[in-house]
Amino acid sequence: xxxITVFKGDGIGPEITDAVISVLQAAKAPLDYEFFNVGAAEYxxxxxxxxxxxxxxxxxxxxxxxxxxxTPVGKGFRSLNVTLRNTYNLYANxxxxxxxxxxxxxxxxxxxxTFRENTEDLYVGIEEQIDADTVHATxxxxxxxxxxxxxxxxxxxxxxxRHKVTCxxxxxxxxxxxxxxxxxxxxxxxxxxxxxxxxxxxxxxxMQLVMRPETFDIIVTPNLYGDIxxxxxxxxxxxxxxxxSMNIGENYAMFEAVHGSAPDIAGKHIANPTxxxxxxxxxxxxxxxxxxxxxxxxxxDTVLAAGITLTPDLGGSAKTEEYAQAVIAAL
Numbered sequence: 001x002x003x004i005t006v007f008k009g010d011g012i013g014p015e016i017t018d019a020v021i022s023v024l025q026a027a028k029a030p031l032d033y034e035f036f037n038v039g040a041a042e043y044x045x046x047x048x049x050x051x052x053x054x055x056x057x058x059x060x061x062x063x064x065x066x067x068x069x070x071t072p073v074g075k076g077f078r079s080l081n082v083t084l085r086n087t088y089n090l091y092a093n094x095x096x097x098x099x100x101x102x103x104x105x106x107x108x109x110x111x112x113x114t115f116r117e118n119t120e121d122l123y124v125g126i127e128e129q130i131d132a133d134t135v136h137a138t139x140x141x142x143x144x145x146x147x148x149x150x151x152x153x154x155x156x157x158x159x160x161x162r163h164k165v166t167c168x169x170x171x172x173x174x175x176x177x178x179x180x181x182x183x184x185x186x187x188x189x190x191x192x193x194x195x196x197x198x199x200x201x202x203x204x205x206x207m208q209l210v211m212r213p214e215t216f217d218i219i220v221t222p223n224l225y226g227d228i229x230x231x232x233x234x235x236x237x238x239x240x241x242x243x244x245s246m247n248i249g250e251n252y253a254m255f256e257a258v259h260g261s262a263p264d265i266a267g268k269h270i271a272n273p274t275x276x277x278x279x280x281x282x283x284x285x286x287x288x289x290x291x292x293x294x295x296x297x298x299x300x301d302t303v304l305a306a307g308i309t310l311t312p313d314l315g316g317s318a319k320t321e322e323y324a325q326a327v328i329a330a331l
């Protein structure tokens with residue numbers, strides 16, 4: 001049995017966490033769990049956004065399944081997601097977006113994996129108030145971090161027999177910072193002659209993604225663009241409720257849904273747990289439990305194809321728990 005750390009999060013986090021754990025247990029995933037409440041509610045009750053015991057658990061297990069955590073907009077504490085990524089050097093944020101025939105969209109052939117550099121760019125959070133009307137933000141791009149994420153993208157392509165890696169940037173304007181990222185990309189692409197490579201400007205990519213998404217395979221990009229583009233790809237496949245992710249470092253791994261804590265529907269038990277469930281499947285694959293992950297993925301596909309027990313975001317009326325029970329029944 002492998003012990004993992006679980007953060008139940010804010011908003012819809014506890015609801016979808018419970019649903020996912022019920023599926024993992026029914027699928028006989030060889031996991032033990034250490035559960036922790038984290039986020040704004042935990043802070044209000046106990047004075048810490050993440051309890052010391054939760055950090056200690058992650059540092060012991062090295063694997064974290066994390067539900068959404070609320071981040072204040074324009075004020076308040078810094079994003080806990082960013083804090084975790086930087087503290088544990090989770091430099092690679094990998095977000096796969098793939099069409100599912102059971103979820104109708106205008107784009108039936110999407111199969112895009114976004115590799116987002118996870119520790120640099122504007123997300124370093126260095127901002128300076130110059131005067132009452134002026135704020136400066138610092139963008140950081142380094143060769144070391146760029147090499148790691150770009151090389152990981154090409155290795156992923158080779159290992160999984162993907163055909164192309166696209167570098168997304170804004171080097172026509174940001175000639176030094178994005179220029180460095182692009183330069184490193186071209187150097188590393190030469191090490192993988194069996195993998196096609198190209199580069200595109202980020203605004204052009206956004207247009208092409210909503211016109212010809214099937215032309216993209218693997219995207220590698222700095223932090224900010226990766227955050228935006230991967231959310232866009234979720235819209236191509238049916239929404240954020242279907243987009244999983246993993247955050248990988250040299251010693252730690254964190255698996256989370258891309259969507260937020262959705263406080264407007266918290267407590268209503270109508271949240272779609274699929275993104276977190278698929279993130280849990282990525283976790284299982286990461287620890288070598290590919291058969292169990294495959295069983296869960298097929299069960300989800302069965303439920304989606306049946307179209308009977310779907311949450312409201314997918315056009316149904318099922319509760320979160322009812323959807324989870326339908327997946328369990330399909331195992």
